[in-house]
Amino acid sequence: MVNRKYSSEEKILEAAKEVFHKRGFDGARMQDIADAAGINKALVHYYFRNKENLFLAVFKDAFSKLTSRISIIFTSDKPMETKLEEFFEYHIGFVQKNAYIAWFILNGIYERPDYLKELMFQNKLLPEMILQQIRESLEREGVKNPDPFQFMANILSLSVFPVVARPLLQGLMKINNDDMELFYKSRVKYLPGFVMRAVKNDQLPK
Amino acid sequence: MVNRKYSSEEKILEAAKEVFHKRGFDGARMQDIADAAGINKALVHYYFRNKENLFLAVFKDAFSKLTSRISIIFTSDKPMETKLEEFFEYHIGFVQKNAYIAWFILNGIYERPDYLKELMFQNKLLPEMILQQIRESLEREGVKNPDPFQFMANILSLSVFPVVARPLLQGLMKINNDDMELFYKSRVKYLPGFVMRAVKNDQLPK
DNA sequence: GTCTATATGGCGATAGAC
DNA sequence: GTCTATCGCCATATAGAC
DSSP states (O other), X not given: OOOTTSOHHHHHHHHHHHHHHHHHHHHOOHHXXXXXXXXXXXXXXXXXXXXXXXXXXXXHHHHHHHHHHHXXXXXXXXXXXXXXXXXXXXXXXXXXXXXXXXXXXXHXXXXXXXXXXXXXXXXTOOHHHHHHHHHHHHHHTTOSSOOHHHHHHHHHHHHHHHHHTHHHHHHHHXXXXXXXXXXXXXXXXXXXXXXXXXXXXXXXXX | OOOTTSOHHHHHHHHHHHHHHXXXXXXXOHHHHHHHHTSOHXXXXXXXXXXXXXXXXXXXXXXXXXXXXXXXXXXXXXXXXXXXXXXXXXXXXXXXXXXXXXXXXXXXXXXXXXXXXXXHHHTTOOHHHHHHHHHHHHHHXXXXXXXXXXXXXXXXHHHHHHHHTHHHHHHHHTOOHHHHXXXXXHHHHHHXXXXXXXXXXTTSOO
């Protein structure tokens, strides 16, 4: 069913997201994208000229969706545990609904490292500021010599990986789809405390 | 320089690992693999018949390398913190030296979920046993109602993701290569305590 | 077992009618 | 803007000589 409210260009972009998700850059076929969009293959080239351009358009959109909220959450002046609740709530939910975006970014950035800088600039993503905010927030809450970079790596790992590696985890642990959804749900509640306990006692002796 | 000690078949396999790593299944070219092996393209087909077969051979090898040690570590009767030290020491080091393997497995499993079962069988990987061992180990150390599946997901996330997402993390945080190596080194020491603190207080009130 | 040469098909991209 | 038809290339795979 073709939705007539959308222009061809929008339909192509939507279709491209879907196909690049499932197949990656090399696996995606311009023909598949055209089919998914319900239009002709030549039209894809008419609007985007070539495959790389179309990829970058999709990538840019994905990147901004994934990162835009992170700055906002971590530069607020709420307590760290609240920030973590907001982060995991938003981020896991988002990655779950758009697993392809995380894949896409991880994969795409491998081949196009320079493009990342441009996107960070366009998205006004200022890592120094976020890391500094995390440091101050943790110090204010009694953590001595916090390592904001480890902190960031940890929370990204804990939220992104289990979703991205879903087929592997499900296969390894023999979990069905319904239970897997419950698993993600419970993670959202479980992780903020997990992280806070781990960092709060950072400098205490065992 | 061609090492004459290796047969053509071995040379092809080694070359295939390298090329599949860098380019994934769709991006890899049989010609590139032949070139990297220093032999003729037709020989690759002579030994492996087609690309999929060659991929599966490489995948199988990668999977067994990555998982073989995990069972051993977690079914011992050492304290959990010791197990974690062994796990992160081995696993992060391994993934770091062979980042392509982790990629490869994560990517490959998406398209070939059934193949995972066969590999688990061949590698005598028994998740039930490992999860049960983790549960008992944690209970013995005072954790009430531990969730071994969350536990496994967490430690895999914390070890695999930062290595797999290296280009993204480095780009986001503007870290140079040397500092990144130091970052991984310090993680190995840092993570066992991080995880133990987080789970040990699992059921305590804030 | 190892090579050269070639078959075969698919894909990105474009030309050109409407 | 949208389509059909087609070009040109490249990749997997095979045939067949040595």
